[in-house]
Amino acid sequence: MELRKVQLTGGSSITVTLPKAWVEKVELRAGDVVGCDVLPDGSLAILPHAKGERKVQRYVVDFGEGEGEYLFRKIIAAYLMGYDAIVVTSKRPLPPVARHAVREAVRRIIGIEIVEEEANTITLQDFLDPREFHLDKALRRMSLLTQAMQDEAFAALTKPDPGVLKSVEDRDDEVDRLYWLVNKQYHAMLRDATYAAKMELTPSQALNFLLVARLVERTADHADRIAEQALLVPRSKAVDQFLAKLDREGRRAADLFRASLVTFTKRDAKRANAIIEEVNVVLKGRERLLEEAASFGGASVSHLAIIVESIGRTAAYAADIGEVAMNHKVSSPA
Numbered sequence: 001m002e003l004r005k006v007q008l009t010g011g012s013s014i015t016v017t018l019p020k021a022w023v024e025k026v027e028l029r030a031g032d033v034v035g036c037d038v039l040p041d042g043s044l045a046i047l048p049h050a051k052g053e054r055k056v057q058r059y060v061v062d063f064g065e066g067e068g069e070y071l072f073r074k075i076i077a078a079y080l081m082g083y084d085a086i087v088v089t090s091k092r093p094l095p096p097v098a099r100h101a102v103r104e105a106v107r108r109i110i111g112i113e114i115v116e117e118e119a120n121t122i123t124l125q126d127f128l129d130p131r132e133f134h135l136d137k138a139l140r141r142m143s144l145l146t147q148a149m150q151d152e153a154f155a156a157l158t159k160p161d162p163g164v165l166k167s168v169e170d171r172d173d174e175v176d177r178l179y180w181l182v183n184k185q186y187h188a189m190l191r192d193a194t195y196a197a198k199m200e201l202t203p204s205q206a207l208n209f210l211l212v213a214r215l216v217e218r219t220a221d222h223a224d225r226i227a228e229q230a231l232l233v234p235r236s237k238a239v240d241q242f243l244a245k246l247d248r249e250g251r252r253a254a255d256l257f258r259a260s261l262v263t264f265t266k267r268d269a270k271r272a273n274a275i276i277e278e279v280n281v282v283l284k285g286r287e288r289l290l291e292e293a294a295s296f297g298g299a300s301v302s303h304l305a306i307i308v309e310s311i312g313r314t315a316a317y318a319a320d321i322g323e324v325a326m327n328h329k330v331s332s333p334a
Helices: 020-025 068-080 096-108 135-158 162-191 193-198 203-232 237-266 269-284 286-294 300-331
Strands: 007-009 013-015 035-038 044-047 058-062 085-089 112-117 121-126
Touching: 044 193, 058 068, 068 085, 068 096, 068 162, 096 112, 096 121, 096 162, 135 162, 135 203, 135 237, 162 193, 162 203, 193 203, 203 237, 203 300, 237 269, 237 286, 237 300, 269 286, 269 300, 286 300
Parallel strands: 058 085
Antiparallel strands: 007 013, 035 044, 085 121, 112 121
16 A cells, blocks of 8 residues: 655645546546545545546457356356446357357346347447446345245245246346346446445445345245155155144245345344344254155155255355345345
8 A cells, every 4th residue: 555645735725636547547647537525434435537438348258169057157257247348249240159148148237228239249238327226226126026935935845836846947047147247337436436435325225135145046946846856756645744844844945035025125233133043943853854855765756856056055155145135134234
């Protein structure tokens, strides 16, 4: 850290000099305008070329043969890093697998659209201003979607319905889209401290939102898994009775999950601690349920064991959210 002395000039003006290395790096000249933004912690951010137009950030993705899934993941990574435009290119005409990966990315990413498409290149552009979608709003939407998934998944344990799986999978895709948006916003705050100030969050508070969003996304994955396994498990009277028990245990875990999200929103550290203790009680019964699942033998065992494990993970994630809620309270003392 370079230290600069605050000086009085002209009898009334307070000035401080800028580090020469920084001035040269951002190409400032005498007469240029810089912006000053007060951050939540009281520090001051100096923004170079405040009156200049922001340059469009482009990222070029080279497509390799047979890289459909890899291409999709590279597009997601570029989106999370905040690039305005993502150009997929190839020396040869892009094959169907590449175009499918691009369209899958467009379908699953909020705000991304194809603006140019030629034989060898496809250009994607991000049209969403993330400031219009606050982290709190995104997290609430993710939570509601996940809770709806849980309701359908646990209902399928006692009343299997093939239509439920499609509904749960569609919601799971939406949860993923919102999680990527939260992730993108967090990285934007790391790059630009003033962005966090505009969102009225400190970096540590923003990290708490990201951590909870990740836990919600994982919980949604387990609801999806429960719905899938509910349709695969061979049915019998004894199995149906055990599934009814799992329905009750699952809804208990889901209740803890919902309660943990409330503690995060309300910054209720005391209730968060109580939820963590309740989850520990729930998890103690997981081994007993796994032993009971194993007693059925045959094809039922693996499906029932996966359901039991997913219920346990749902409860465990509730405890994890409770821990983040306690951290959130400390980072937001008001």
